[in-house]
Structures are given as structure tokens and as C-alpha cells.
Amino acid sequence: MAVSAALAVLGTLIGLYISLWAQNFPRTVAALAAPATGGANLTLETVATVGKKLSPQHPNWVSYLVKSNGRWIRSTVFRVPAYSVVHVTLYQFDTPTGLRNPFLSEVQGTVGGTATLDGKTFRSVEPEEASHTFAVPELGLFVPLAGVPEEAKNPCEEAPCELSSAHRTITFSFRTGARGRYRWQCFVPCAAGWLLGNGGPMQTLGYMDGFIDVV
């Protein structure tokens, strides 16, 4: 009797854990089709603190957001078409932390090997000016994202950030290949208060890393 009760409690706890995990797994957001180019458009932003509205459990965490149906959503699982060009527009509202490995300050794997920062084409940024990166190692894609200067006026206080706040605009395009799930991550150690800046939001899906589902 006691064993049965213990097993029932254990089973319930395991079920509860799985249920919570499933609820917290970020939902997939599809990139918008771009008929003119035959590819897709993905609009992202990075914020220093995600806020209670988008992340009640971890309001102070740094995070990526994605635009879906005109709203900013906290998700890091994106669906893009196979064998096509994905155009990414990224609004960067965070300040610099700096890259631990300056090698990743160079743009790699984009169409043309470049990206644009506030309308200007660039191949690399100063390593210490990087706030985050958007990197898909398996696709060879690495884009450093320059941060908003510390002294900028009108910084964004809480996500989702509006374009009236101080920000940098980064655009780039990359080609997708075969279908599959590819992980992406930020390579700047930007997790506040964690060992070497790589814990918390850097190791939790839905904040600073996720998947690109090529379908």
C-alpha cells in the first residue's frame, strides 16, 4: 500500500515536471514569406532585461525576441524555408559586453560575407563593442551585434523595446540548405550574474539560444 502510494506520488511529480517543461518550451515562430526574393523575413530584437510581462519567472534575464503578427514574442525557435535566402532584421537594444573570443567579431556565412549596421555595410566589429552574436555554427553563420553605447540617451527600460529607444539596427541575409533542426546561440558571455556569463539565459531555451527549423 505504502509502495503504491509512493509510486503514485512519484509518477505525479514526474508528470508535473514534464508538463511544466512542455509548457515552457518556446513555441515555433515562422519567418514571414518574402515573395519578392523567394525567401523569408525574420525580425528579431535583443533586450537587456526581458521584463515580467514576457518572462514572469526571469524578468531580469537578457533575451532575444521575435516579431510575430506584429507583436514581440519571447521565443527562440524559428521556422524558415529550406534552400532559400532568409533576410534578418535585428534591433539591438543592449549595451556592449565584449566577445571572449575576438575571432567571432568577423561576419561569417552571410550572403556576401557582410552585414549592415545602422545602414552601413560591415565585415567585423570591434570585439569589445559586441553585445551579442547571432550564430548558427552548423551553417557557418556568425554575425556580431554591436551594442548600444553605455552613454546613450533614452535606453530601453523594459522589453519589448520600441524603436523610439536607443538601438542599433543590424541586417543580414543567409542561405539555408537541407531540412533539419539547427541550433543557434549567442557567443557573448552576456548572462548577468552567472559564472563566466554563460549560465541562466545562455543555457535556457527561449532566451539567448534556440533552434532554426529548416523545413
Added chain:
Amino acid sequence: MEGPNHARRFVTLWLIASAIATPLVVLLLGPALPPGKATEQASGQVTDNTVLIGMSTPILLLVVLYLLYAVIYFRQPRGAVLEGPSVHGDARVQTTWLIVTVALVLALAAYGTERLYAGNGAGSGSGPAPLTKPSGAKLPVQVIAQQWYFTYRYPTYGGVETPHLVLPVDQTVELHVTSIDVIHSFWAYQLGVKADANPQVDNIAYVKPTKVGSFEVRCAELCGIWHGEMFDRGKVVTREGFETWIHQQQASFAPATKVLPPYSKTYLPEPPRRGG
């Protein structure tokens, strides 16, 4: 009437089985053992694995055959519930067992030490000051691990850093393995190389590829959420192919090379501060 001499019969059976099985295992299974023969170090590991499996075969047979022998000859008769005979220690058996096992362990320790020493670490990380070094020219390549990616730096080619590991065939390579954040482990399976990647440690491993081809690189130390994704495929190419490739890398990564810190055996895990 006296029963059979079980000890003599079993030992005879075991010796015959070992004499047949051990050469078969060594000759047939040995060449197929991991990690293959793509480098001198990997070939050496195949030899070591063959020696180990050759020595293990009689021991395995001893255990398995004795189990089968006991099941057949010492099992309880059907329907009977009998008290077994009392068992007393046998000094000869115990002494023999002790001597044989101690000799085996010491012999393997001596063999392993010699193989590590003569093989310049035999593909493993030997720390910042290896006891022995291979003779001749060596190509230094730095392996830099970080959460969750490996990059490679070639100090004799302007310190260029690359996202993939490419090595020339028939050239001794001196790998300097380090980390710029947490503990990782650089494991190039087909090369027969496995070396801890620790922050602020220059862990040196030697490898000499002998065949052109590809190899897998993995992290072998649980290092966070994307540990399983620290995977890459490297290449061993001809010397001419390597020269062509490294010059392409120098051109492609010129902007990054400009901002890299000077080549160093280790790098502080900077910036240590938070972002956000």
C-alpha cells in the same frame, strides 16, 4: 569409486580454449578495434587495445567456462535438497591467484608506461611540459574551446584562427589545447587524440596523421546545454592542399586576425563581467 579430477579437467579445458580463442581474437578482431589507423597515435592505440583484449580473453574464458562447468557438474540433482559440502580455503589456489593477478596488473602498468613514454603521450594530453617530445619539425596548432564551439589557431601562419581543423598528412602536429571558459575536452576520435581543455592550461598532445581523410571532433566533457552540439568534422589533406587551404583562411579571416590578441599559450577568460 573416485570421481573425476575436476581441477585437472577444468584447467585442461580452459588452456585448450584459451590457446584457440586468443590467437583468433587477436588476429581477427584486433585489426577492427578502434580508433582505426589514420595516425601513428591511433595505430598505437589499436595495438594497445589488441594487447589488452588478447590478455583479457583467457580471463574471460576462465570466468565463463568455470560458470558453465559448475552449472553442468556441480548443480543440485533434480528433486533433491542437499546440503553442499563444506568448503575450505586452498592456499595453493589463493597464492596462485594472487601471484597471477599481481603479475598481470604490474605487467600492464609497465607496458602502459612504456607505451605512453615512447609514444610521446600516445595521443593524450601531456600537460604544458610533456616528458618526451617527438623528434623533427612539428606544426603547432592551438585548439581553443569555448561554450560551445572549437576554433583553431595556427601560430606559424600569422596566428590565423579558423573554424575548422585541417592538418597536413605525414607531418607531426603539436596540439596546444586550452579553454577560454569552462572545462572541455578535445576528442578527435579517428586521430586518436583526447586532451582536456582547461582554462589557463596549455595541454599539449602530439599527433602524426598518416592518411588523407576526415575525422570527427567532439567535446568529451559535459560543459553545458549545448555540450552535445560541440561537434565538427576536420580533414587531413596533402601538404600542398594544406598550404592552399591555410592561405585561403588567412585571406578570409584577415579582419578577425587583426583584432586577435597576440598568440599565447593560454588566454584569460575575459571578459569575466556580465552583459545585459
